[in-house]
Amino acid sequence: MKKAILLSGGVDSICLAYGIKPEIAYTIDYGQTVAEREIYVSKYICSILNIEHKVIKVDCKHLGSGSLADAKSSNISPSKEWWPFRNQLLVTLASMQSLKDSVNEIYLASVKSDNFHKDGTERFYNLLNNLLFYQEGEIKVICPTLENYSHELVTKYNVPITLITMAHSCHISNLACGICSGCIKQLKVRYELGIE
Numbered sequence: 001m002k003k004a005i006l007l008s009g010g011v012d013s014i015c016l017a018y019g020i021k022p023e024i025a026y027t028i029d030y031g032q033t034v035a036e037r038e039i040y041v042s043k044y045i046c047s048i049l050n051i052e053h054k055v056i057k058v059d060c061k062h063l064g065s066g067s068l069a070d071a072k073s074s075n076i077s078p079s080k081e082w083w084p085f086r087n088q089l090l091v092t093l094a095s096m097q098s099l100k101d102s103v104n105e106i107y108l109a110s111v112k113s114d115n116f117h118k119d120g121t122e123r124f125y126n127l128l129n130n131l132l133f134y135q136e137g138e139i140k141v142i143c144p145t146l147e148n149y150s151h152e153l154v155t156k157y158n159v160p161i162t163l164i165t166m167a168h169s170c171h172i173s174n175l176a177c178g179i180c181s182g183c184i185k186q187l188k189v190r191y192e193l194g195i196e
Helices: 011-020 035-049 086-101 122-134 150-156 181-193
Strands: 003-006 024-029 052-057 105-107 140-142
Touching: 003 011, 003 086, 011 035, 011 150, 011 181, 024 035, 024 086, 035 052, 052 086, 086 105, 086 122, 122 140, 150 181
Parallel strands: 003 024, 003 105, 024 052, 105 140
Antiparallel strands: none
8 A cells, every 4th residue: 555644744744754654745735825834844854754745736825714824714714724625625636646646545644632623523534535435546544643632643653853843833924923823732742742
């Protein structure tokens, strides 16, 4: 089985990449404000882990909402960074590339604290897996991190702290703002791991 991972350059996807060592990592520039930094960090991580890295670029910024799109949040948004159908979009784009790369399994890193988003739940990933596997190519979607918090992934996969300090989780800037929910999450992980 040939494996690929969706790699955003955040703590969770870095941990999963380190833990499973897939053949390919996809970073998707879908028009998010922080795409440049996500690509930079992901490329660096892949070079260290000897993973082939591919960037998929499809500009959907005009369809986004919230801080990731630098736009007004939708009135149904569960959080400031919510982007409608984002994980579904990312998996669909990665699946299209996966067929070209003869990939059988796509791995994603959603954690326990993501489950307030419907697309961060076990049910979502099961439904998405069933849909993709039903279609041509029979690609499996696997999210083995749903029962863990971010800091637990570092321990679970024995990830070097040097890789964690490279992570970029900011939702609004290519330089960490320190105040958005992504930055706060990263600071919380560092605190829980005892990183200065």
